[in-house]
Amino acid sequence: MTAAAVQVLHEHGYRATPQRLLVLAAVGELRHATPEQILAHIHQTSPGVNLSTVYRVLEVLEDVDLVTHAHIGSGSATYHATDGPAHLHFRCGGCGRVQSLPAIIAEPFVQQVRERLGFHADVTHAGIDGRCRECAATQEQP
Numbered sequence: 606m607t608a609a610a611v612q613v614l615h616e617h618g619y620r621a622t623p624q625r626l627l628v629l630a631a632v633g634e635l636r637h638a639t640p641e642q643i644l645a646h647i648h649q650t651s652p653g654v655n656l657s658t659v660y661r662v663l664e665v666l667e668d669v670d671l672v673t674h675a676h677i678g679s680g681s682a683t684y685h686a687t688d689g690p691a692h693l694h695f696r697c698g699g700c701g702r703v704q705s706l707p708a709i710i711a712e713p714f715v716q717q718v719r720e721r722l723g724f725h726a727d728v729t730h731a732g733i734d735g736r737c738r739e740c741a742a743t744q745e746q747p
């Protein structure tokens with residue numbers, strides 16, 4: 606992962622600084638994380654890093670397509686590595702749990718939108734709000 610990441614950074618004219626590799630490793634380990642969570646993870650080994658550095662590094666890593674972000678619920682965006690398949694996020698308004706499914710299931714929807722509006726929808730960029738199975742079941746009871 607690191608060797609490939611170093612190459613990607615170089616191809617885009619960026620140096621593979623320790624901080625960039627540190628943030629990338631944290632995103633990879635945490636799978637889904639806000640900048641604040643990434644910082645907390647990094648602080649376990651490197652207390653010198655601050656939040657604005659994490660934000661700056663995430664911008665670079667997104668620019669070279671090593672990480673991406675999604676808006677799930679309120680608060681900071683959630684970052685993840687781009688090595689996994691594209692997926693949709695479903696956030697429960699009751700318990701806050703986030704579940705995911707492959708983005709491919711939204712393909713008929715995306716196609717309809719493209720046909721009708723010529724609009725290319727990025728369904729992975731925002732989370733979908735709703736109720737998880739358990740919370741929906743609780744709510745239905747009188």
Ligand SMILES: [Zn+2]
Binds near residue numbers: 692694
């Ligand atoms: Zn995700």
Ligand SMILES: [Zn+2]
Binds near residue numbers: 675682730
């Ligand atoms: Zn965004």
Ligand SMILES: [Zn+2]
Binds near residue numbers: 698699700739740741
């Ligand atoms: Zn729930």
